[in-house]
Amino acid sequence: MGHGRAAPSRGGGDPFAAGPGGKLVAVAGAKGGVGTTVTAVQLALAARAAGRKVALVDMDLQSGDIASYLDVQFRRSIADLAQINDISPRVLQDAVFTHQTGLGLLLAPGEGERGEEVTDRTARQVIGALRSRFEVVVVDCGTQMTSAGAAAVELADIALLVTTPDVVAVRAAKRMVRLWDRLQIRKAEETVTVVNRHTRSAEIQPQLVQRATGTTVARTAIPAGFKELQPAVDSGRMQDLDAKSAVKQALWGLAGELGLVEAAPPGGGRRATHRGGHAAGGGGERVLPGLRRRHAIEAGGDPAQGSVGDGTDALNEIAPPSTKGFLRKRGGGDRGQVTVEFLGVLPLALIVLAVIWQLVLVGYTYSLAGNSADKGARAGAAKGAGACQDAAAKDVPGSWTADIDCAGGDGTVYKATVKLHVPILFPGAADFPWTVTGTAGAADETDLAGGGD
Incomplete structure (x- = not known):
């Protein structure tokens, strides 16, 4: 069940043998309850299932739930690394729990007040140590932007902002994007917004979220699936979520879109639906905005994925009359749903x-x-x-x-x-x-x- 402390390797080499610098994915939530932790956990599980060496870090320092979602009881946490100047492989090994799925888990402290010990300097050291030993590092930054979480977002190759298609959450997402920009953590066009609990009948659609936040919205929208998620959440067995689950298929499809996996998503190779008709991870035909920190891209690229403005006036459209008018202009997709x-x-x-x-x-x-x-x-x-x-x-x-x-x-x-x-x-x-x-x-x-x- 994943209980107990990870047994350190006393022989046969370091299980965290150094490798190339891993890809860092920071997952933040626009507000509480939008599905940030579920998204981070499933992205990590998808990358691990594809054969990658994956670390999952809970940097929601006061209320992290990754241990609960994966049925883990472990006394070590990221706070234990706060006072260490040089994080050696052995020190990192003692702090990271090796889950039965193969994920390396670095958990949030059980006592929320200890989260204050984790500074941006600690976060940078920990992330650097993990990236040197794992191919993929997924960080759950939660919804409260601490200095440690801000460091993770700044260093990330891909920064995901999770929101739901409702006015309150979209406004919160816009505030978060503006906060990152003011603090010079990350620009809006370098952020990927993920729309969770998406339905075709919702008045707020991904295109409107993109206009409101000025970010790039992921092609993969995650459908609402409370009933299929609830048993896995309650039992703390998120890794056992049914492969036929629409939520799991969409999140694993998102992992493919982000370049974390190369294999097909679960459930017989069926891929989640993406706007624009492209499959996830489609052969590198799309460069994610977060990777612009490493790779220069040509100006005037794919207009469907580029910046769509600062979104200053877009939230004025998130009201029933104007939103309905906007949606009516989108084409016949919703008419088919109405039929x-x-x-x-x-x-x-x-x-x-x-x-x-x-x-x-x-x-x-x-x-x-x-x-x-x-x-x-x-x-x-x-x-x-x-x-x-x-x-x-x-x-x-x-x-x-x-x-x-x-x-x-x-x-x-x-x-x-x-x-x-x-x-x-x-x-x-x-x-x-x-x-x-x-x-x-x-x-x-x-x-x-x-x-x-």
Whole structure:
């Protein structure tokens, strides 16, 4: 279950043997609850599954949850490295927990107040030591920008900012981007924003997030998947998340887009949906903005991935009227979604209409039975039973099955009774096994006239 302390290697060489400088990915959240830790953990697991040597660092120093997400109990943390000037391989080995998945975990301190011991200098030393021994280093910076987290974002090859498609989170993302720019940590165009819990029906779509923040939004949008995530989160077994999970497939697809993996994502090679029709990790045809710190790119590159302005006025569009207008201009994708949703509720709508129509037929049958009996009684009172039958039957449409009883009366009142069968939806096709009865009477005129049948 991943419990216990990592056993240091006493022989056979250093398990963290030095290698080339690893790629550093910093994952920060626009605000709490947007899925920052889930994103960081799954990116690390994807890179590890692809055969990379991966370190996952919890730099959410006061409320880090990576240990809980991966079912780890380990007394060492990044705070234990705070007072060490020279982080040797043995020192690093004692602080890093080797998880059953093969990930090297450097956890946040269990006591939140110890997070203050981790300065930007400590963060730079730790990150440098990890990058020299791991191919990929993923840092969960949390949502509170500490000096250590700021150092991680500044040093990162790729800085991810996770947000959800709602007004509060997008505004928080914009504030974070502006904070990084003011502190000269990172420019907006060097930041990749990941939209989590994305739905096609949401009013705020990735394009609008890109305009609002001035960042590049990842092609891979992570779908909402509370039900599939909850069991893995509650059990602390994020590594056991079903390979068919839409969230896992999207996050592993994001890992491919970031260049952390080369293999196909889980679930039979099926890749997550990317805007623009490109598969994740498509052969290096896209240079991520974070890598501009290492590689110069040509001006006027892919306009779909370049800077789209500073986004100063874009948040004015994150309101229902203007957002809906913006979305209507995006094309027919949402219209297709509306069509699918309409087809989903169509059977229920038809059932409701059928029930209403049946109730109308029942009411109409009651009206027919009463009117028919009344006309039959009047005719029978004047001319007898034959006239009663003819008059009552004439007032009933041919699609209704009628039983007419012109029994006459006691010499004073002539009575007629009409029983009609209630049709099922379509008169004449089938009837219910119960009937509607209408009864009427009229002053008997046959005896006064001295005749009658």
